[in-house]
Amino acid sequence: MLDGDGSDRRSSGDATASAEHLKPLAKVTLPQEIVASIVNLIMARVWKPGDRIPPEKELTSRFGVGRSSLREAIQSLVILGVIDARPGDGSYIRSGTSELLSGAFEWGLLLGEQNLDDLVAMRVLIEVECADRAAAARDAGLARALIGLVDEMRALTDQPQAFMRLDNRFHELIAAGAGNTLYLSLSRTIQRLVGVWYTQTYELERTKSATLDEHLAIAKAIEQGSPPRARKYMREHIQRAAVRLHRVLARKT
Structure with missing residues (x-):
């Protein structure tokens, strides 16, 4: 509340409580x-x-x-x-x-990494459900395509940009396999946005190796028609990818 001279009369306790909920501003490179x-x-x-x-x-x-x-x-x-x-x-x-x-500016995605965790949470909500539905559909053609993409990625580990494009395609196919056009649209947008950050992790050989193993596990779960395993492996993949990215970003600050 402002008193007559325009100063803020809010109690120091209120200010302290508000400060506790403030997050540090992200550094802009x-x-x-x-x-x-x-x-x-x-x-x-x-x-x-x-x-x-x-x-x-x-x-x-x-x-x-x-x-x-x-x-x-x-x-x-x-x-x-x-x-x-x-x-x-x-x-x-x-x-x-x-x-x-x-949309990117609304989310603050172009201005720093402060919303990375929010984006990861959104990925979990959307892509885990997509993996579940894709596995439930028991589409043998989809499973073959996913496994084929993993093989292509394995042959392109020395080309980060090409590797990332195939990674995006892998997730896009799963979203399409979920049979929901909204999921597909959201997944495409998210893949583009996270790509700005995740491409930085593909310079590391161990990151690409882990990514391949995680993608193959997801593809196999879909091939086996197991929604529980597909959900589990997709969730783990997204969370582990986020951890890898945080490590890379920490080294750059």
Whole structure:
């Protein structure tokens, strides 16, 4: 409550209680600031779908940043599906990005890792249920496709970006196998958003090995038509992936 001179008369006890519920603000890195600046240009229609973004030299000068930070920011936007990088031709703004960007900013996903745990919780809610339904459907074709993807991933452990695309495809197939279009739409959006962070963990060989084992366990549970095992292995995979990511991020701070 404000008294006559505009000062806050709330008791110190109330202030202390409120402070106990405040979370520390996440640190925003330079690449994240660049991402936010680029997204602002897109949302303001300064850069429109189909536009070729300026060359690296011009962008580093405009933003006053180094090449490595700029490249990390651009790669994050490529993973999000906002920018289309064409080797030998440059990078272009992709169409249909406005809805994704608006949602990402609502969740605070482009501005730091403070909501990572919330996103992991959302993944558990959606993807565990998808795994359950996919296993209950007993679709032999789906199971073969999932196991095939794991084999493809195993052959691409030296290519983090290709590995991640197959990882996303694995989860997308399970969401499609759940037979619910809303689950599929949500899963696609979540996979794009988490990819900005999770791609950082794929540089580690042990991470890729663990990911392959976890994916294979999920695929086998679906092949066996066991919803309980599919739920268990999907939940464990998401939670373990989050732990691995937190470790990588901790080393970078």
